[in-house]
Amino acid sequence: MDDRPTLAETGRTAPRAPPPRRGLGLSWKLLILTAAFAMISAVMIYVPRISSYRITWLSDHLAMADIAAVVLASPDQADVPREIQDELLKAVGATAIAIRSGSVSRLIAAVEMPPTVDATVDLRIMQPTEDVMEAFRTLLSPQERTIRVVGNSYTGTEIELLISDRPLRQAMLRYSAGVLWLWAAISLILSLLLFMAVNRMFVRPIRRLSQNMVDFSADPQNPGRVIAPSGRRDEIGLAEDQLAGMQHDLQATLAEQRHLADLGLAVSKINHDLRNMLASAQLFSDRLGGLPDPTVQRFAPKLIAALDRAIAFTQSTLAYGRAREAPPARRLVRLDRLVDEVADSLGLTGQTDIAFSNVVPEGLEVDADPDQLFRILNNLGRNAVQALDGGDRNPALVRRLTVGARREAGKVVIHVEDTGPGVPERARTHLFQAFQGSVRPGGTGLGLAIAAELVRAHGGTVVLADKAGPGARFEVTLPDRAGPATRNGG
Numbered sequence: 001m002d003d004r005p006t007l008a009e010t011g012r013t014a015p016r017a018p019p020p021r022r023g024l025g026l027s028w029k030l031l032i033l034t035a036a037f038a039m040i041s042a043v044m045i046y047v048p049r050i051s052s053y054r055i056t057w058l059s060d061h062l063a064m065a066d067i068a069a070v071v072l073a074s075p076d077q078a079d080v081p082r083e084i085q086d087e088l089l090k091a092v093g094a095t096a097i098a099i100r101s102g103s104v105s106r107l108i109a110a111v112e113m114p115p116t117v118d119a120t121v122d123l124r125i126m127q128p129t130e131d132v133m134e135a136f137r138t139l140l141s142p143q144e145r146t147i148r149v150v151g152n153s154y155t156g157t158e159i160e161l162l163i164s165d166r167p168l169r170q171a172m173l174r175y176s177a178g179v180l181w182l183w184a185a186i187s188l189i190l191s192l193l194l195f196m197a198v199n200r201m202f203v204r205p206i207r208r209l210s211q212n213m214v215d216f217s218a219d220p221q222n223p224g225r226v227i228a229p230s231g232r233r234d235e236i237g238l239a240e241d242q243l244a245g246m247q248h249d250l251q252a253t254l255a256e257q258r259h260l261a262d263l264g265l266a267v268s269k270i271n272h273d274l275r276n277m278l279a280s281a282q283l284f285s286d287r288l289g290g291l292p293d294p295t296v297q298r299f300a301p302k303l304i305a306a307l308d309r310a311i312a313f314t315q316s317t318l319a320y321g322r323a324r325e326a327p328p329a330r331r332l333v334r335l336d337r338l339v340d341e342v343a344d345s346l347g348l349t350g351q352t353d354i355a356f357s358n359v360v361p362e363g364l365e366v367d368a369d370p371d372q373l374f375r376i377l378n379n380l381g382r383n384a385v386q387a388l389d390g391g392d393r394n395p396a397l398v399r400r401l402t403v404g405a406r407r408e409a410g411k412v413v414i415h416v417e418d419t420g421p422g423v424p425e426r427a428r429t430h431l432f433q434a435f436q437g438s439v440r441p442g443g444t445g446l447g448l449a450i451a452a453e454l455v456r457a458h459g460g461t462v463v464l465a466d467k468a469g470p471g472a473r474f475e476v477t478l479p480d481r482a483g484p485a486t487r488n489g490g
């Protein structure tokens with residue numbers, strides 16, 4: 001046996017490499033989110049503003065046309081000369097102005113060839129959606145269009161004018177550029193301020209927490225790696241306090257484990273040499289047993305039995321003290337034959353004291369490590385033999401040990417059953433725990449613990465089953481390996 005302590009024995013864990021960073025860090029996510037929200041808010045502000053800018057521009061031009069119409073339509077100004085009309089139209093930016101009262105429409109001024117109308121805007125009706133769409137049509141349309149604008153004149157009539165949308169588009173573009181710059185400057189400053197504040201208040205402390213976890217898991221026994229809480233009173237402060245508490249607890253547990261592992265190692269070493277010394281003592285006592293002296297003859301068997309028990313004890317403790325059982329080397333095992341071997345090793349064949357019956361279906365195959373399965377059944381069988389042998393030696397008592405098995409989908413259930421006195425109540429509480437389950441004089445309390453550990457290594461379970469009659473029944477369930485070895489039927 002290799003006496004060097006393994007990592008598990010010493011309680012030291014291998015330093016874990018820091019986990020690779022997945023995706024963008026919190027700071028980047030925050031920056032992108034802030035910029036995206038600033039853009040969304042700018043769009044939400046810009047859309048209604050550009051639409052109302054267009055309406056205001058058109059209303060202003062309609063008001064100018066209204067004033068011009070008052071001058072041109074005055075009854076004392078019979079015929080306004082063509083040049084004055086053109087000058088006025090140019091000043092207003094229109095190609096024609098008309099006023100309507102009731103159903104009578106009167107053209108006040110017009111260029112010689114008024115263009116055809118592409119769109120009409122009635123300023124007396126509120127159409128927010130249509131206004132927004134029209135604003136973008138004006139902004140994005142590559143061709144110059146003529147718009148007919150209709151509104152109320154302050155004289156109580158209705159006024160109409162035809163106007164080109166080119167100056168409107170230019171004004172809107174200038175306005176957009178101004179707004180864009182302003183928005184860019186404001187949102188940049190706001191984003192930066194927000195980013196810096198959130199980064200300082202949340203991202204950095206969270207990064208500190210996660211970095212500490214990485215550092216701590218790399219060297220969990222170093223007290224310097226325990227996080228120093230910053231004293232914050234919010235949720236992050238609470239997380240720091242909790243983490244520090246957990247790290248302290250973990251370090252205490254690790255230290256405890258290390259002490260236990262060191263102790264276990266020392267006990268194993270002492271045990272090892274003690275077994276050798278006891279083996280020499282056994283040799284001498286065997287020779288002592290050969291002496292004809294009646295006193296020696298009386299005491300030698302007791303001495304030999306005591307030494308046998310002591311050696312068995314040291315051996316089983318040694319087996320358990322081994323750092324770890326090797327992982328099971330699984331094969332297909334014929335269970336009926338293996339059970340016969342176990343019976344042989346327990347001295348059950350050819351004796352009449354205990355009736356042994358192997359009722360495992362012939363040819364039933366188990367997917368298990370043959371040596372480990374032997375040890376499992378040997379421990380269960382030995383317990384049963386000890387239970388049947390001990391206590392009342394009345395020859396009329398039925399002493400029977402039965403081992404059987406059945407195959408269910410993907411697993412084999414093996415039972416070891418005896419007609420002994422049953423497992424005492426005191427033993428049941430810690431039945432599968434090392435050194436704790438034994439209530440038998442001379443018992444170590446390791447047999448069932450070892451069996452349970454080996455069964456667990458196969459992914460199976462061992463339980464003390466309920467039994468109608470007297471005696472004890474242990475059931476071991478061993479699942480087949482997953483994959484091609486899985487066998488059903490049988």
Ligand SMILES: Nc1ncnc2c1ncn2[C@@H]1O[C@H](COP(=O)(O)OP(=O)(O)OP(=O)(O)O)[C@@H](O)[C@H]1O
Nearest residue numbers: 383387422423437438439440443444445446447448
């Ligand atoms: N078939 C059984 N019938 C009655 N009692 C049982 C049976 N199997 C186990 N026990 C009880 O459970 C206890 C624990 O068993 P376990 O095999 O773990 O330890 P042990 O037999 O006392 O010692 P060891 O097997 O280490 O020499 C036994 O002491 C015994 O009291």
Ligand SMILES: [Mg+2]
Nearest residue numbers: 379383447448
């Ligand atoms: Mg036992």
